[in-house]
Amino acid sequence: MICFSEAGNVGRVWDVLVVGAGVAGAMAAHGAARRGFSVLLIDKAAFPRGKACGCCLNQAAVNLLEEAQFKIRDLGATPIDRFYLACGGTTAKIPIPSGLAISREVLDMALINHAQKAGAIFMPRTTAQATAGFSTHREVSIVLDGNATSLRAKIVLVADGLGGRLLRDDDGLEIAANSRVGIAGTLDYPANDYAPGIIYMACGKRGYAGLVTVENQSLHIAAALDVHAARDAAGAGNAVAEIICDSGLPVPEGLTTCRWHGAPALTRHRSTLFEKRLFVLGDSAGYVEPFSGEGMAWALAGAKRILPLVEQAVRAWRDELGPQWQKQFRELVGSRQRICRAVTMSLRNRAITRLAVEALKISPALAGPLVRQINRPMATA
Numbered sequence: 001m002i003c004f005s006e007a008g009n010v011g012r013v014w015d016v017l018v019v020g021a022g023v024a025g026a027m028a029a030h031g032a033a034r035r036g037f038s039v040l041l042i043d044k045a046a047f048p049r050g051k052a053c054g055c056c057l058n059q060a061a062v063n064l065l066e067e068a069q070f071k072i073r074d075l076g077a078t079p080i081d082r083f084y085l086a087c088g089g090t091t092a093k094i095p096i097p098s099g100l101a102i103s104r105e106v107l108d109m110a111l112i113n114h115a116q117k118a119g120a121i122f123m124p125r126t127t128a129q130a131t132a133g134f135s136t137h138r139e140v141s142i143v144l145d146g147n148a149t150s151l152r153a154k155i156v157l158v159a160d161g162l163g164g165r166l167l168r169d170d171d172g173l174e175i176a177a178n179s180r181v182g183i184a185g186t187l188d189y190p191a192n193d194y195a196p197g198i199i200y201m202a203c204g205k206r207g208y209a210g211l212v213t214v215e216n217q218s219l220h221i222a223a224a225l226d227v228h229a230a231r232d233a234a235g236a237g238n239a240v241a242e243i244i245c246d247s248g249l250p251v252p253e254g255l256t257t258c259r260w261h262g263a264p265a266l267t268r269h270r271s272t273l274f275e276k277r278l279f280v281l282g283d284s285a286g287y288v289e290p291f292s293g294e295g296m297a298w299a300l301a302g303a304k305r306i307l308p309l310v311e312q313a314v315r316a317w318r319d320e321l322g323p324q325w326q327k328q329f330r331e332l333v334g335s336r337q338r339i340c341r342a343v344t345m346s347l348r349n350r351a352i353t354r355l356a357v358e359a360l361k362i363s364p365a366l367a368g369p370l371v372r373q374i375n376r377p378m379a380t381a
């Protein structure tokens with residue numbers, strides 16, 4: 001850990017300053033540190049911290065972690081290889097390529113440690129508040145434990161997630177009008193009705209909820225809800241219970257006393273992914289609802305794909321590097337996000353969802369093309 005005065009040392013210019021130590025930021029910090037750059041990774045949260053996420057790493061995400069020599073299998077993650085889709089009392093059982101389920105408390109802390117081992121410096125409880133670009137460097141004003149200072153870096157990577165406010169919302173961030181919001185929580189005991197190794201996806205009238213057993217045998221639940229569902233049901237736990245009940249799956253006990261993490265409007269697009277000496281990555285660059293469970297794969301792939309541009313930018317900033325990143329990011333995740341969006345929009349029609357689940361119950365192989373599409377390797381080179 002670095003002390004406040006050392007990080008903000010007047011005159012110190014970091015090669016790379018990464019704002020946000022989620023999967024995108026920690027992986028980018030790791031990659032930049034491996035390339036020999038001085039890297040400061042900051043996050044407003046104290047770690048370990050939970051966040052709204054379904055905690056399922058698909059095969060593409062697992063591959064990306066292992067390519068970065070991250071020992072994900074040493075963390076006790078639960079292997080997953082089946083996806084049960086439930087709606088209106090019918091459940092389709094779909095085989096999926098092997099993935100892993102792991103809490104974000106454990107995963108994100110381990111990724112930060114991995115970046116630190118590569119040489120990155122990590123400062124938790126440090127909030128980036130504003131940033132400005134200059135010809136030689138970028139400045140970021142931060143607050144740590146009530147103390148304000150500013151940091152300088154040749155390049156800033158903004159990976160502040162869905163809740164991030166470092167870049168002003170009017171800088172090209174468009175939120176879909178009918179976007180759902182996210183919540184997630186963990187029941188600290190195994191639920192007998194839910195077997196490890198299976199993602200249970202409950203589709204209800206006002207959203208969907210994924211249930212999966214994570215590393216310590218706890219049952220983790222994440223949901224995408226219509227924006228007023230939690231308010232109308234008098235609480236997140238009740239809203240999730242309604243969805244699970246609608247789907248016909250058993251409602252686990254403890255939903256109303258569970259601690260829920262929230263996420264703001266999920267489906268969003270950012271029109272510009274760069275500023276002078278600054279790149280945007282991860283959810284902050286754009287996201288769609290989590291039905292396909294790909295967000296972490298997209299974030300990890302972006303964190304890998306951006307590294308050659310970061311290397312060039314640290315050595316000498318050129319204004320064309322920003323548009324290059326934007327083009328590469330769109331190539332990397334654009335078609336995947338469009339497919340995910342089309343699927344989630346279709347699922348909003350209950351009759352279509354019921355028909356799809358009936359058909360998949362009879363012939364799970366019908367899901368094959370979509371399952372292969374979601375899990376195909378990401379083009380990070």
Ligand SMILES: Cc1cc2nc3c(=O)[nH]c(=O)nc-3n(C[C@H](O)[C@H](O)[C@H](O)COP(=O)(O)OP(=O)(O)OC[C@H]3O[C@@H](n4cnc5c(N)ncnc54)[C@H](O)[C@@H]3O)c2cc1C
Nearest residue numbers: 020022023024044054056128160161182282283290295296
């Ligand atoms: C309900 C739900 C379920 C999901 N399920 C899955 C799933 O099963 N599988 C999957 O692959 N993906 C899933 N996702 C998506 C996944 O959670 C995200 O895509 C992924 O976390 C993106 O990583 P990130 O690093 O961009 O952002 P995050 O992981 O959100 O990290 C952003 C970090 O930035 C920090 N931060 C924010 N603002 C500041 C600031 N001003 N200064 C300093 N730090 C700041 C935050 O504290 C946070 O730690 C789900 C998402 C939701 C909402």
